[in-house]
Structures are given as C-alpha cells and as structure tokens.
Amino acid sequence: MMRNEFEKLNLLISQGQFELLLPESASDFPCNIRLVYLMNDAVESFLVFHEAEMTGVYQSDFQGELRATLEKSEEKYVLIIYQGETVCTLFFRELSLETHLFNYGKTETVCRILHCLSL
Secondary structure (H helix, E strand, O other), X not given: OOOOHHHHHHHHHHOOOOOEEOOOOHHHOOEEEEEEEEEOOOEEEEEEEEEEEEEEXXXXXXXXXXXXXXXXXXXXXXXXXXXXXXXXXXXEOEEEEEEEEXXXXXXXXXXXXXXXXXX
C-alpha cells in the first residue's frame, strides 16, 4: 500500500528522523526545503516542502525526542517541530515526494567500455 506524503512525514517524525536540507541563507526564503526520506546507494528520496518559510531555530545535530504538530491554515500548512526545549515552525503550501534512482550497473558498463576504447 502506497502512503501519501503526509503519512510519510508522520512516519519520519514518529521514528525521530528529521533531517532538513536548508538553504544557505535566510534571505533565500521562501523556497523549497527538502527533508531526507530515504538515502542509500540506489535511491535518494526527499519530502519537499514547497514555498517554505521557517521561523525559530532548527538544530540539525539534535539527538533526543522529536515531536511535531501539523495544522492547516487558509492557504498554508504549518508544521511545528519541537526539538527538546527548541521550537521551529515551517510554513509551506504543498508537500511532495522527490525521488532520484541510480543504476550503478549501467554506469559501470559505460565506464568499462570507455576504458577499453581508451586503450
């Protein structure tokens, strides 16, 4: 059964997994912010918060109990993230899943062919 994006977000939070990839500068907001969903050798998958803005302090190295609440206002969603005593709030318009698949078998074959041609 395929879960929708909000169920995926709830699953990550319930597991204490919350790794945001933030823009370089606060002046880059609003922007799309990615939350790591799945990372391995063959797949990179992110939940993407579209047209997102953030207030408060996000601790990227936080270790401990993570809590969050999700609300919907007129035009935006509001995700409030509690990292111990610290709170940050993420405002966004839409949530989607972005997935990148890698096939290293084909990459290796191409590299072997190019290596043979260069001999």
